[in-house]
Amino acid sequence: MSVVDRAAAAAGVPTGFYTLVKREILRYVRRPKNTFIPPFITNVLYFSVFGVVLGDRVGEITGVPYILFILPGLVVLGAVSNAFENASFSIFHGRWNEYIDETLTSPLSYTQMVWAYLLSSALRGVLVGTLIGVLGFFIIGGLYQPVPVEQPLYLVAFLLVITMLFSSLGIVGGLLAEDFDDLTMMNQFLLRPLVFFGAVFYSLEDLTPLLRDFSLLNPMVYMVNGVRYGFLGISEVDPQLSLALLIGGTAIVAALNVWLFKRGYGLTD
Amino acid sequence: MSQSSPALTIENLRKEYDDVTALDGVSLTVPEGSFFGLLGPNGAGKTTFINILVGLVRKSGGTARVFGHDVEADYQQTRNAIGLAPQEFNVDRFFPIREVLEHKAGYHGIPAEEATARADEVLKQVGIYDKRDTRFDWLSGGMKRRFLLARALITDPDLLILDEPTAGVDVQLRRDLWELVTDLNDQGKTILLTTHYIEEAERLCDEVAILDSGQVRAVATPDELKNRGTDQIVVELREPPTTLPALLAGDDRVEAIDRDGHQLTVTARNGGLVAPQLVRELDGEGIEIVDLEITRTSLEEIFVEMTRHDDTADNAGDDDSDGENGGDNDTDEPLAEQQVAPDGGQR
Numbered sequence: 001m002s003v004v005d006r007a008a009a010a011a012g013v014p015t016g017f018y019t020l021v022k023r024e025i026l027r028y029v030r031r032p033k034n035t036f037i038p039p040f041i042t043n044v045l046y047f048s049v050f051g052v053v054l055g056d057r058v059g060e061i062t063g064v065p066y067i068l069f070i071l072p073g074l075v076v077l078g079a080v081s082n083a084f085e086n087a088s089f090s091i092f093h094g095r096w097n098e099y100i101d102e103t104l105t106s107p108l109s110y111t112q113m114v115w116a117y118l119l120s121s122a123l124r125g126v127l128v129g130t131l132i133g134v135l136g137f138f139i140i141g142g143l144y145q146p147v148p149v150e151q152p153l154y155l156v157a158f159l160l161v162i163t164m165l166f167s168s169l170g171i172v173g174g175l176l177a178e179d180f181d182d183l184t185m186m187n188q189f190l191l192r193p194l195v196f197f198g199a200v201f202y203s204l205e206d207l208t209p210l211l212r213d214f215s216l217l218n219p220m221v222y223m224v225n226g227v228r229y230g231f232l233g234i235s236e237v238d239p240q241l242s243l244a245l246l247i248g249g250t251a252i253v254a255a256l257n258v259w260l261f262k263r264g265y266g267l268t269d
Numbered sequence: 270m271s272q273s274s275p276a277l278t279i280e281n282l283r284k285e286y287d288d289v290t291a292l293d294g295v296s297l298t299v300p301e302g303s304f305f306g307l308l309g310p311n312g313a314g315k316t317t318f319i320n321i322l323v324g325l326v327r328k329s330g331g332t333a334r335v336f337g338h339d340v341e342a343d344y345q346q347t348r349n350a351i352g353l354a355p356q357e358f359n360v361d362r363f364f365p366i367r368e369v370l371e372h373k374a375g376y377h378g379i380p381a382e383e384a385t386a387r388a389d390e391v392l393k394q395v396g397i398y399d400k401r402d403t404r405f406d407w408l409s410g411g412m413k414r415r416f417l418l419a420r421a422l423i424t425d426p427d428l429l430i431l432d433e434p435t436a437g438v439d440v441q442l443r444r445d446l447w448e449l450v451t452d453l454n455d456q457g458k459t460i461l462l463t464t465h466y467i468e469e470a471e472r473l474c475d476e477v478a479i480l481d482s483g484q485v486r487a488v489a490t491p492d493e494l495k496n497r498g499t500d501q502i503v504v505e506l507r508e509p510p511t512t513l514p515a516l517l518a519g520d521d522r523v524e525a526i527d528r529d530g531h532q533l534t535v536t537a538r539n540g541g542l543v544a545p546q547l548v549r550e551l552d553g554e555g556i557e558i559v560d561l562e563i564t565r566t567s568l569e570e571i572f573v574e575m576t577r578h579d580d581t582a583d584n585a586g587d588d589d590s591d592g593e594n595g596g597d598n599d600t601d602e603p604l605a606e607q608q609v610a611p612d613g614g615q616r
Contacts, residue, residue: 005381019375027363098359102369102420105323106376107349269286269317269326 001016004013007025017112020103024090025118035124036131038079043132046074047139048199050196061203064233065144071136073200076162078132080223080240083125084170084191085161087117091174106269110261118167118254125163154239155230156159162223163248175266196222222246276301276428276459277322282331284317284483285419288462293483294331299461299476300428301336304454304476307463314483315463319432323353323578337427350375352426354417356433366416367392367401370423377424381551384423388477391419392450394449411442418446422453429453430461435469447473467569481576491568498566498574499524500540502547505560514554517547531559540565 008018028035052065058066094100103113137147148153173186198220204212216219222242229235235242259268277299282542284292293373297303306311309315319331320326322494332339338346360368361369367388374384392398395415396590408416414434421429435443451473457474464470470477471491479486487494509531517535522543525536537543540563551558 002381009380015378015380016376019372019381022375023361023364023372030293097362098357099361101325101355101359102361103376104325105348105351106373107345107378108376109345259310262323264327268324269320 005036014112016106017116018186019115020108023119024116024211025123026126027090028086031065035082035145036128037241039082039131040135043074043135044076044139046070051140059064062205062232064234065140066234067140067144068147068232069203069228070148071133071140072225072231073195074197075129075132075159075199075231076166076220076227077195077226079129079159079163080166080195081125081187081191083092083121083166084140084173085183086124086169087121087170088173088177088186089189090117090121090168091171091266092177092183093179096180111258114171114254114257114261117171118257119162121167121170122160122163123197124125125166126159129159129163149230150233151230151239154243155227156238157221157243158226158230161243161250162227165219165250167252168250168257170230171257172253174262175260177266190203193216199224199236219246219249247248272284274301274334275299276303276336277305277461278334279334282321282333284314284321286328287579290483292321292328295483295485296331297485297488301459302357302454302457303475304451304460304473305462306470306477307461307480308465308467308470308477308572309463309480309571310484313576314615315371315480315481316432317483318480319353319355319430319461319463322430323351324348330555332588350427351430352421352428352432352435354421354432356436357612358405358413358417360413360416360420361406362406365402365404366397366408366419369405370420372515373420374423379424387423387425389459391422394422395419396445410439413564414438414442414446418449424581428456428459428461432463433465434462434467435464443469459607462517462609465566467572471568476560479572479575494564494571495568498571499538500543501537501564502535502537502540502544503562504535504558504565506531506533506551507557507559509533512555513549516550522547555566 004022005018009015015077049065050070055066055070060066061069092098094103108116133147140147177183177186197215198218199215200220204215204221207215216237222237222245225235225237226239226242226246229239270540275298277297277552279298280296282292282295283290284472295314295318303318307315307318317326322340324340324347328341334340335347336350338350340347346443351516360366361372362457364372365570367385370391374387379387387402389398391558392401395418397408397412397419397493400412403418412535414437418434421431430449433449434615435446438446447469450462454473462470462474474491476488476490477494480486488495489497509528513526513528513533516526516538520537522539523535523537525534527534527536534541535547540546544561546564548558
């Protein structure tokens with residue numbers, strides 16, 4: 001029995017819920033080549049190409065070097081992608097190979113099942129987001145200037161809420177998917193466009209008024225600006241409003257998850 | 270653990286998939302502590318029935334209670350009382366088998382330390398402890414079956430459900446599993462067994478239900494079912510007379526009396542009870558008996574008779590969701606075993 005097991009038991013965390021969270025976390029932690037190495041490599045490339053090579057030509061945006069401007073967006077991209085992919089894969093792979101039956105035939109409540117998948121996937125998003133942040137600290141700090149964290153509480157709050165939101169969406173995706181192609185479609189044709197049009201690589205001020213208003217319909221704009229506010233203390237939308245909207249959205253999708261589990265959508269015949 | 274209600278109380282249970290009826294008003298009661306068999310051809314609804322109990326299939330109507338708990342309203346209590354060894358290999362492939370067992374125990378609220386001890390115990394019980402650090406995919410077919418049983422036992426369930434537990438395993442393993450589940454039943458666990466092997470049901474079960482096209486055709490002990498069939502009393506006579514006297518006159522259990530040379534064949538229900546009277550009457554007529562043999566109707570014959578479909582279209586209700594066409598075929602199937610496939614096909 002590990003120290004963590006003992007701490008969880010002492011804190012009164014229900015054993016069944018704790019076990020499912022632990023199983024989900026162990027699944028990706030034990031596979032670093034799949035979980036941590038790819039985002040590490042990808043973001044080294046992002047920082048090199050967009051930050052160093054192109055960044056010097058772009059100059060400054062909203063008063064900060066371009067490479068520093070895109071750091072929060074890259075953190076969001078890595079965090080939400082991993083949260084979404086982990087939740088959707090875990091649910092769908094379990095359905096595909098039917099080992100999710102081990103969970104479904106247990107006395108865990110539907111709410112416990114959902115929160116176990118949700119929290120473990122959100123944690124993966126937070127870990128990958130942190131990895132990218134640390135990478136940025138070293139690259140940007142070494143080449144340009146130290147990376148500030150102007151609003152640490154906001155940074156933590158936004159990171160938590162955006163990973164939970166995308167974990168919840170990932171659960172929906174995992175339940176809706178009929179085959180692995182559907183998961184790829186969701187990632188490539190839904191998640192990626194939202195991120196790339198979510199003010200990761202540009203400022204909203206660079207857009208026409210019409211496109212700017214249109215961009216405000218994209219939830220990614222609020223996420224990127226929220227995390228940017230945490231790092232740099234600047235945001236193009238009200239961070240408190242962003243946080244409130246994201247918390248509300250997360251609550252709605254999480255409630256949808258529980259409802260789908262209760263209904264057995266994608267899980268039972 | 271002791272429960273006061275029957276292990277299963279099923280009333281008018283129905284399951285429909287679009288226009289296919291998988292269960293058509295199933296009602297039965299399984300007493301606590303019994304060894305209950307569920308027999309039926311492919312697509313009869315056996316796996317659908319089981320999956321409703323554990324929450325993998327949603328019923329369309331009727332009620333199903335496990336030790337008095339409704340499978341939907343009290344799903345947590347229901348699922349905690351059941352250990353299921355399914356027909357399909359639905360096992361977590363990411364972890365070694367001991368860890369899979371620890372996780373399953375944990376989901377049922379068993380603390381980590383106790384879960385590890387129990388995992389070791391059940392792996393020893395089914396004879397694959399030395400494979401504890403191996404992942405499921407690397408086990409042989411027989412070991413996979415043993416593992417499914419271990420996983421069903423890890424939570425110490427009151428009701429153990431075995432869905433075709435010996436499908437595709439060799440004779441030795443089959444007998445090992447029989448011995449193990451018999452011991453478990455002797456210790457008080459209620460066991461619900463679905464099987465194609467009539468010998469298995471006959472040998473193990475206190476009571477069996479025959480399910481066909483989603484309906485229960487009969488619920489009885491194996492002996493009671495066999496008594497519903499006809500037996501054959503074959504008597505070898507030393508010097509039979511040219512014309513036999515009227516034998517067993519008025520006995521309504523007798524269906525036919527045939528003679529072929531020195532051999533007399535009486536077809537009757539409860540042949541064991543008719544034979545003494547036959548011997549007395551032959552003796553009274555001074556006819557000497559050289560040999561006498563009673564052939565009882567096998568449960569297999571009763572089963573085939575009850576589930577026979579004159580029109581094969583009756584099997585239109587078969588559905589893959591019953592899972593009986595998707596089992597493993599990676600081990601040799603002993604042809605000598607009594608396997609019933611009324612549709613004439615190979616599983």
